[in-house]
Amino acid sequence: xxxxxxxxxxxxxxxxxxxxxxxxxxxxxxxxxxxxxxxxxxxxxxxxxxxxxxxxxxxxxxxxxxxxxxxxxxxxxxxxxxxxxxxxxxxxxxxxxxxxxxxxxxxxxxxxxxxxxxxxxxxxxxxxxxxxxxxxxxxxxxxxxxxxxxxxxxxxxxxxxxxxxxxxxxxxxxxxxxxxxxxxxxxxxxxxxxxxxxxxxxxxxxxxxxxxxxxxxxxxxxxxxxxxxxxxxxxxxxxxxxxxxxxxxxxxxxxxxxxxxxxxxxxxxxxxxxxxxxxxxxxxxxxxxxxxxxxxxxxxxxxxxxxxxxxxxxxxxxxxxxxxxxxxxxxxxxxxxxxxxxxxxxxxxxxxxxxxxxxxxxxxxxxxxxxxxxxxxxxxxxxxxxxxxxxxxxxxxxxxxxxxxxxxxxxxxxxxxxxxxxxxxxxxxxxxxxxxxxxxxxxxxxxxxxxxxxxxxxxxxxxxxxxxxxxxxxxxxxxxxxxxxxxxxxxxxxxxxxxxxxxxx
Numbered sequence: 001x002x003x004x005x006x007x008x009x010x011x012x013x014x015x016x017x018x019x020x021x022x023x024x025x026x027x028x029x030x031x032x033x034x035x036x037x038x039x040x041x042x043x044x045x046x047x048x049x050x051x052x053x054x055x056x057x058x059x060x061x062x063x064x065x066x067x068x069x070x071x072x073x074x075x076x077x078x079x080x081x082x083x084x085x086x087x088x089x090x091x092x093x094x095x096x097x098x099x100x101x102x103x104x105x106x107x108x109x110x111x112x113x114x115x116x117x118x119x120x121x122x123x124x125x126x127x128x129x130x131x132x133x134x135x136x137x138x139x140x141x142x143x144x145x146x147x148x149x150x151x152x153x154x155x156x157x158x159x160x161x162x163x164x165x166x167x168x169x170x171x172x173x174x175x176x177x178x179x180x181x182x183x184x185x186x187x188x189x190x191x192x193x194x195x196x197x198x199x200x201x202x203x204x205x206x207x208x209x210x211x212x213x214x215x216x217x218x219x220x221x222x223x224x225x226x227x228x229x230x231x232x233x234x235x236x237x238x239x240x241x242x243x244x245x246x247x248x249x250x251x252x253x254x255x256x257x258x259x260x261x262x263x264x265x266x267x268x269x270x271x272x273x274x275x276x277x278x279x280x281x282x283x284x285x286x287x288x289x290x291x292x293x294x295x296x297x298x299x300x301x302x303x304x305x306x307x308x309x310x311x312x313x314x315x316x317x318x319x320x321x322x323x324x325x326x327x328x329x330x331x332x333x334x335x336x337x338x339x340x341x342x343x344x345x346x347x348x349x350x351x352x353x354x355x356x357x358x359x360x361x362x363x364x365x366x367x368x369x370x371x372x373x374x375x376x377x378x379x380x381x382x383x384x385x386x387x388x389x390x391x392x393x394x395x396x397x398x399x400x401x402x403x404x405x406x407x408x409x410x411x412x413x414x415x416x417x418x419x420x421x422x423x424x425x426x427x428x429x430x431x432x433x434x435x436x437x438x439x440x441x442x443x444x445x446x447x448x449x450x451x452x453x454x455x456x457x458x459x460x461x462x463x464x465x466x467x468x469x470x471x472x473x474x475x476x477x478x479x480x481x482x483x484x485x486x487x488x489x490x491x492x493x494x495x496x497x498x499x500x501x502x503x504x505x
Contacts (some may be wrong), residue, residue, distance in 0.1 A: 004434070004489040015367055024074070025081055029111045029112040032082030036130050042082045048075050049100055081111060085132040087315050088115040090140055090164075098338060099135060102308045105334045107387045109316055122147070126164075127170065133165035133173075135311055141205060148174030158208045158443035163311035174453040175314055180321070181307030182277070183217060184331065189298035191245065191273040194218035199240050201225050201262050202249035206277055210249055219245075225263075237267035248276035253284035258410045258434055263291060272296060279411050282343060288430055301342075303336045344414045345504060346432060348472055349441035350465055351420035352449035354482070354491055358441060359417035361492045366505065372417045376404050385419060398425050406430045420464070423471035432475060439502055441495075447484040478502045 016113050032042050052068055054074075087110050089099040094114050097450045103112035115134055117125055122140060125131075126147045141160040145151060148161060152212040154176040155161045161174035174233065186193060198219045200207050203226045207445045214222045223240055225231045231239050246268065252260040258281055265271055274290035279300035281292075309331050313321050345362060347355040363370030379386050381400060388397040402425055408416060409431040416436070422428050432438055445461050473479065480498055485491040501505045 002489070004493070008301055008489075011365060016363070018187045019367065021074075023156060024078065024215055028082050028316065029086070029113060032084075032111075033113065033130070035082075036086070037128075043079060048485060051075075053312045064140070069336060085107075085110040085315075086130070087111070087132050087134055088113045089135040089137060090115045090117060091137040092116065092118065092139060094137070096136075098342075099308060101341070102305055102334060102338070103312060103315075105337060106309060106312045106315065106330070119143075122209035122237070129166045131165070131166070133315055135308070138205060139179050145174055148172045150174070152176060154179045154209075154212065157284065158212055160205060160208060161362075162307065163314055175311065175315070177307040177310040177314075178303075180208070180310045181303040181305075182210055182213045184306035185298050185300065185303040186213075186217070186275060188302055188328070188332070189275070189296060190361070191275060191296050191298055193245055195220050197221045197223070197240075197242055197270075197273070198245040198247065199223050199225060199236070199243040199268075200247050200249055201252075203229060204249060206249045210247055210277070214245075214247070224480050233263055235281045236263065241268060242272050243268045245273045245275070248274075248286060250276065251278070253286055254278045255280045255410055255412070255435075258431075259285060261289070263302075265289055265295070270467050276300055277303060280341065280342065280412060283430075283434045285430065287436075301338060302331065302335045305338065306331050309334075340420070340437075340503075342412045344409065344412065344416050344436040344445050346409065346416040346418060346436035346438050347441050348422060348432070348438060348476060349420065350443065350445070350461065350468070350472075351460075353420075353441045354495075355417040355441050355445040357488060358492060358495050359415050362496070362499070363415040363505070365496070368413055368415045370415045370417075371400070371408055373404055373408060373422070374417075376402060376408055377419075380404055380407075394421075401425075402427055403430075410435050422467070423468055423475055429475060437478070438476045439478045439480050439499070439504060440472045442472070442479055442481040444484050478504060 030157075031094060035042055036062070053070055055071055056064060056067045065072050087103065089097055094116055097114060100112045100114065115125070115131070122143055143159040143164055144164055145155055145159055146166065148155070149171040150173045151161065152175045155174045158179070158191060160176055162177040163177050165173045165175070167173055172301065177208050193214055194217060196219060198214045198221065200210055200214070200222060203224050207224060211222050223231055225236045225240070228234060246265060248262060250262050252262040265274060266289075273285065273296040275298040276284065276287065277300040278284055282301070284298060287297055287299060309327065310321055345357050347369070350356055359372065360369065375383050380403070381388065385397055385401070388400065398421065401419060405422060407430050412435055418432070421447075422432070448461055453469070478499070480495060482491055482494055485494070497504065
């Protein structure tokens with residue numbers, strides 16, 4: 001076995017260890033939370049000693065001499081983790097939330113988790129004060145405001161609270177940090193509101209905070225469009241034709257229904273900017289339209305991080321909030337980390353260029369799920385792409401391939417290898433770009449593997465390359481040129497190094 005292969009083995013072992021530590025700390029936090037809820041002490045030294053004995057007995061021969069020392073440190077860190085103040089995000093159903101990740105990136109002064117409660121449990125949550133406080137999401141923002149002793153000016157004005165703090169003075173404080181988050185999102189993307197007419201799409205709970213923020217920023221007028229309001233999607237272009245800033249507060253276009261658009265921006269003759277509170281996918285259909293029109297555009301991820309940043313300041317004991325010299329650096333840094341985590345790493349390029357091998361390798365070292373679109377095609381239709389091309393023709397295959405692309409690419413945090421001809425249909429471009437960093441794997445034509453590649457065999461790799469190269473280049477975020485290599489490990493090693501230098505990994 002070569003040194004490269006041995007290093008791959010140890011990399012896999014380290015990945016498994018990191019995953020196990022993350023899981024252990026997550027469970028430790030939940031154990032600490034559970035113990036506080038039932039009034040049981042966090043520490044149990046007798047159980048820890050018994051556990052050390054058991055682990056030492058169960059350890060393998062090479063690791064046994066180090067197990068007691070190693071786990072003594074792990075238990076020490078676990079106790080520290082369990083003993084920290086607990087905060088979280090309150091909602092009725094939160095199958096997935098980025099809030100724990102954001103808060104753990106913001107600080108290690110407290111732990112942060114998910115707090116799911118039914119409406120009848122809200123009073124007890126406020127009475128018991130097991131937590132130091134929590135963020136609040138739909139549908140409890142107004143309910144939280146009613147249960148706070150002291151409300152910030154923004155919370156009073158909107159009647160909604162998205163951050164609750166149980167303070168040491170015995171009072172319950174309520175804040176609305178969504179307003180700061182939205183204002184930060186606009187400013188960080190260069191969107192000016194002062195003196196401009198603004199149109200808010202939707203009249204739900206989020207629109208109240210957005211309207212407050214727009215007025216605070218000096219909007220000359222804020223109008224609202226809804227399906228049944230005085231301004232609706234039938235008359236909005238005539239009533240709001242001079243709108244300068246459009247803000248989408250509806251869920252239209254959110255994953256998984258990524259093809260949705262509440263309206264078209266082309267009907268507003270004076271429009272300068274478009275913003276929305278959606279952050280998944282990273283680029284919605286309406287954002288795509290806005291960018292094609294040359295408008296200033298803002299997506300909701302920086303708002304999510306900025307509102308969490310302000311809430312975190314209150315969680316850490318600040319009574320009033322003031323931006324600090326490094327506030328923007330912190331918010332933007334975490335936004336970039338989340339963007340990298342949420343976006344797929346998607347490989348495009350010629351058939352046989354090594355996309356699948358590279359995708360599997362990158363998935364392994366990053367801990368992401370790997371998806372090969374050709375394999376997904378087989379799962380979906382029961383035949384390989386090559387069989388469909390042979391029996392039904394390329395056009396039939398491309399139409400079916402698009403359905404697979406549409407299903408897979410709007411997902412988040414995957415590593416995806418696309419078929420070589422995915423760029424031949426313009427309809428695929430949005431699905432690839434909406435939630436992916438696209439990497440073009442560029443190889444010398446004479447190094448391509450053309451096994452089971454009917455189009456390469458019948459038309460020739462050079463002809464296909466000439467037809468597709470412009471789109472490979474224009475659709476991609478990164479061009480990854482790797483020359484012919486003696487071994488797969490050389491190819492993968494150079495590709496990893498270049499992807500790291502490009503900030504993809």
